[in-house]
Amino acid sequence: MNRYSLNQATTKYWPLEDVVGASAQAGLEWIGLWREPIQEYGVDKAAKLVADAGLKVSSLCRGGFFTATDPTERQAKIEDNRRAIDEAAALGTSVLVLVSGGLPAGSRDLDGARAMVRDGLAELAPYADERGVRLGIEALHPMFCSDRCVVSSLGGALDLAEQFPASQVGVIVDAYHLWWDADVYRQIERAGERILSYQVSDWVVPLPADTLLGRAMMGDGSIELRRLRAACDAAGYDGPIEVEIFNRQLWDAPGQEVFDLALARYQEHVI
Template identity: 60%
Template structure:
């Protein structure tokens, strides 16, 4: 396994790089895929974004994000997200479940609500040709961002549905610490909808959401995780997705080059 055949650049890694520049940079670097976020797509215009990426010959590997099922407007917002993914040609819509409902301490109930919401969305996603990809986030985000905290919890929900309609995201940043993760990856098999890589640095900066680093700059066994998802049967794109103020401060082309270097040196 060599080269950039499976490499995808998630646009969040160069947050300050406008979408047309991200697309041009990927084309110039020989990158085949791009992961998109709804907010910058909306800023550029949905139809314009779809045409831009399509004309450039890039594959849209995922759209982030849907979910946040404790919000009052979760249903309408997620139906819009499914439509946007279909328009962009994104096969996977990443779902971040959201935290506890306001004033609630019932995390079990919140997880049941996530499963019920996905059940309501699944027929719409299937009709649109979009798979719902449940992303577990590190447990430190359970209260306010994502009550689905382990790959096992994500699979408990995904297994209620056809694997072509609901799958899971294996994001190195969020799962690397889990001593069951390799068994859960094997369990996931065809339900692996996306594989995202970055690295974990210490000490974490204030605001741990931005504690990610480019591949090779931290402590995660990224190649071992990649070998595990491969062994489970996943042969899809590998997205480099980094949230880091330090990375975002660098020029976009420099970030893309560093992401490719880290990917080739520490993932494949």
């Protein structure tokens, strides 16, 4: 249980003080944070809240969204990522999760969009390194390729990450996005020290109309979560395991109820 981390996105509407308090009371060591609610709460104030509770931040979500053809817009995205790196450093986490961004509006140039992601990494990696933050490329399921993430496989994420030192750029292994890939276990082995996080949820059918909210509680779907965790372990990853679930029903449920269920399902289906 010393690796368990509840990403606050799982209990989206539960106040940060309650998430932190429940995690500390349960004897946990980690918590995963999201930029928007942390910005609203106050980055320095959140850092103090987490530290005073004896917790550490497993990751900050999210940076990225590099894909833009307009130079002004692209520069604004780079500057926002610099702020995200600063926020991660202030929160004491060494991992900033990156979602690369989809195709620019009106574009069909997938190779060009992926080149924009590479160029964004090249600009940001030294800045992050100076602040003790590693950039974690998260591949998303191919159904999100056009609008959210042109990096659609762990192999593709590694192709980008390996252009930079492992101390600067790594990858996120998110079970929801990668479980379908016949090559995923070979790619996890390839990733090795570049694995910066293992994130868990589950895949159920039918998916909701809003596929972004299609994640389910561990054990309710099709993913071999324990096998994926064992593969990450075998590759050398021994860091936090984040429960990150975007699900409207869970968001609308009492926070403590979701917290307790997630902890129980993690013990039953992940470790």
